[in-house]
């Protein structure tokens with residue numbers, strides 16, 4: 001867990017009272033919507049189809065149980081009893097009343113939660129691996145660096161009025177769970193030959209209308225230089241970035257237009273000016289942040305406790321364990337992923353009751369800590385293996401033990417036309433139908449790892465470009481039409497998917513996905529060949545043939 | 552269902568209303584003929600050509616203490632005078648999400 005200091009607490013409280021005053025002036029008519037819009041966006045408040053939407057940051061995806069209870073409280077008291085966990089380690093409330101928002105913010109501020117950096121053309125909340133600090137083989141806890149960057153960039157004037165929003169993600173593992181290659185800046189913690197900690201820096205990734213996979217701009221930047229290097233990138237961006245055209249304003253467009261070589265030369269030159277400035281990070285600063293991340297007092301526990309051995313006889317438990325439980329850096333412990341993808345329900349939603357109960361389970365079994373991942377699932381990061389059977393039973397009672405993590409029904413979907421004012425088509429009902437089609441978990445296991453990502457418009461909040469199967473809703477003559485891609489991925493081998501052919505209607509999407517899956521099952525060389533690998537080996541053609549042969 | 556936020560020009564094809572979100576709580580509302588806002592579509596002022604639409608929109612936008620983000624939305628008026636949303640987006644705004652919710656109010 002991370003302990004916020006006094007500066008943060010004061011800042012958050014000041015923001016709440018400022019916003020209270022702004023809301024009051026808005027409701028009385030003293031402020032027009034035009035004047036108010038920027039202010040509300042700075043506090044995470046959007047306007048959607050039916051209501052205001054309130055987006056709250058969960059920095060690097062780490063939550064304490066009391067914070068999760070506060071989110072449950074906001075869902076219950078100010079919203080309709082649920083919240084939606086998003087791909088950006090945020091939670092969104094869909095039915096908040098503007099008049100009550102200052103109270104909701106104040107209640108959250110009491111537990112150190114806020115909505116800064118969740119919207120607007122500024123540095124957004126830095127995201128990280130949801131297994132940070134507990135994944136085996138990690139270079140070091142990436143949240144230390146996420147926090148350093150958060151502190152440096154929060155409300156920093158130079159980063160508050162960028163040409164466009166700016167997103168940074170950090171990972172410290174070989175397997176990238178933070179999708180760093182689709183961020184404006186992606187950072188991968190590594191060690192150089194001398195054993196010093198630093199970063200491979202990637203730049204220019206992003207989805208939306210013009211998707212790009214990030215390119216490596218520098219293979220090693222020493223940890224102490226990371227702030228000056230990021231600042232150099234941002235200065236070049238601030239100088240050249242297109243403020244005239246919203247569709248061309250992201251850094252990915254600049255990197256693409258200048259070319260990575262020229263862009264990196266510009267950054268290098270800028271960096272030489274500022275590298276030895278006050279931006280160089282003292283070891284004490286890092287030590288101070290490191291000391292604020294506390295880890296539980298782990299016990300010395302056996303690798304294979306009796307409880308686990310006995311439970312293994314239960315096929316239902318085993319089905320859940322196989323997909324949801326991952327190795328932990330400490331022997332005798334596990335990381336447990338909690339699926340927010342029950343059959344037939346909107347991906348990523350959790351009710352206030354579930355959040356409260358999960359907070360209790362976190363206290364009982366995970367040292368009071370919960371994580372939020374970009375796949376719209378939650379995790380308990382420190383569960384003793386002997387407790388896994390009891391935890392599973394408790395989760396199952398709450399509807400939180402669907403054994404589908406990383407399977408075809410573990411779908412990422414944006415709010416789409418059911419909520420979002422920018423949407424062209426619905427996303428959630430497509431996801432719901434797919435979870436029903438593949439509700440048989442044995443079948444889903446047979447298919448193996450397969451990520452379906454769905455967005456309701458080209459902004460790509462549902463990461464459709466990097467889904468193994470990507471589904472994009474568009475509008476054609478007043479009707480919802482869906483374009484389907486295959487072969488995308490968001491991990492260390494990130495790639496954009498390829499279109500399989502003409503768009504299909506709302507009612508046909510699930511059939512098409514079934515056809516693609518059947519084609520895969522027939523085409524794979526052996527059961528271990530994942531869908532994504534079969535697509536890589538054979539390309540789009542055989543899938544296209546299968547889907548369009550009868551359509 | 553191209554977002555009206557992307558609509559630059561006012562072109563209307565057939566009957567339309569002006570809709571917005573109520574300022575204090577964000578609820579969907581429609582501009583009425585008596586220069587107010589109503590959550591009930593049947594109380595909306597109906598416009599039938601661009602000039603009427605422009606005038607109604609201008610008046611609605613001016614009342615931004617009442618509601619925000621006003622825009623022109625298509626409706627269908629039945630022979631019995633019953634007003635129905637003219638596209639899926641407006642249908643969803645009127646009747647709510649199509650997905651069932653984990654919890655209702």
Ligand code: HEM
Pocket residue numbers: 046048053085086087088092164167182205206207208209250413414415419420421422459460461462463
């Ligand atoms: C209804 C509220 C939302 C609005 C108005 C909205 C708006 C946008 C817009 C305009 C973009 C495109 C930015 C660009 O390409 O310059 C975008 C991208 C994105 N949004 Fe959203 N979004 C919403 C909800 C969400 C949700 C629910 C999630 C998470 C599930 C999300 C996560 C993202 C991500 C990951 C991207 C693409 C990555 C990138 O920045 O290139 N957004 N959003």
Ligand code: SF4
Pocket residue numbers: 414415416417420421422423424455456457458459460461462
């Ligand atoms: S992808 Fe489009 S429809 Fe989906 S949440 Fe983002 S802006 Fe809305």
